[in-house]
Amino acid sequence: QKEVEQNSGPLSVPEGAIASLNCTYSDRGSQSFFWYRQYSGKSPELIMFIYSNGDKEDGRFTAQLNKASQYVSLLIRDSQPSDSATYLCAVLVNSGYALNFGKGTSLLVTP
Amino acid sequence: ETGVTQSPTHLIKTRGQQVTLRCSSQSGHNTVSWYQQALGQGPQFIFQYYREEENGRGNFPPRFSGLQFPNYSSELNVNALELDDSALYLCASSTGASGGNTIYFGEGSWLTVV
Numbered sequence: 001q002k003e004v005e006q007n008s009g010p011l012s013v014p015e016g017a018i019a020s021l022n023c024t025y026s027d028r029g030s031q032s033f034f035w036y037r038q039y040s041g042k043s044p045e046l047i048m049f050i051y052s053n054g055d056k057e058d059g060r061f062t063a064q065l066n067k068a069s070q071y072v073s074l075l076i077r078d079s080q081p082s083d084s085a086t087y088l089c090a091v092l093v094n095s096g097y098a099l100n101f102g103k104g105t106s107l108l109v110t111p
Numbered sequence: 112e113t114g115v116t117q118s119p120t121h122l123i124k125t126r127g128q129q130v131t132l133r134c135s136s137q138s139g140h141n142t143v144s145w146y147q148q149a150l151g152q153g154p155q156f157i158f159q160y161y162r163e164e165e166n167g168r169g170n171f172p173p174r175f176s177g178l179q180f181p182n183y184s185s186e187l188n189v190n191a192l193e194l195d196d197s198a199l200y201l202c203a204s205s206t207g208a209s210g211g212n213t214i215y216f217g218e219g220s221w222l223t224v225v
Contacts, residue, residue, distance in 0.1 A: 043219040097167040101153030
């Protein structure tokens with residue numbers, strides 16, 4: 001079973017700070033990487049995906065991918081209390097039809 | 112709003128019973144995947160349907176089965192329910208057999224087995 005690892009947290013950051021969420025994966029052949037946000041009792045909501053090495057920005061969110069280090073991260077700038085949720089990292093497996101998820105990192109943004 | 116709808120939203124079943132969960136995919140999406148999310152865990156892939164055929168399967172026993180219909184809607188059936196089947200069941204739709212770059216989840220069906 002290919003692994004996707006995330007720190008379970010909770011990661012606590014003050015409002016307005018940058019939250020940094022990290023994810024490592026074991027399948028070197030992985031090509032597509034996704035970040036989902038999941039509020040308690042709700043389903044995962046797609047934040048963004050990334051394919052290429054480097055950074056991809058979307059509003060307050062930046063995904064960073066380093067395939068050599070098998071590492072993907074999500075930065076949230078100007079964190080808001082409404083960002084408090086569990087963040088799931090997912091990797092599209094080689095076959096291309098299934099997402100392999102980490103267990104998620106719980107983020108708490110304190111006012 | 113992802114355009115992926117699931118029903119029912121909540122249900123309670125007794126161990127040994129059977130359950131059917133339903134999913135309508137986003138317009139234009141011909142691929143439907145099902146995931147099981149236990150409390151405190153990430154979603155686990157059950158299987159995927161593409162153009163009415165099972166396209167891939169995760170590590171779930173045969174009592175988990177599914178269907179996809181010509182309109183791309185889908186069902187997940189679970190027979191002989193066990194207590195460990197209690198979870199959030201998620202349907203995800205996308206384009207193409209390889210998943211594509213937009214994989215959206217529905218609101219999920221919460222199943223409790225007692």
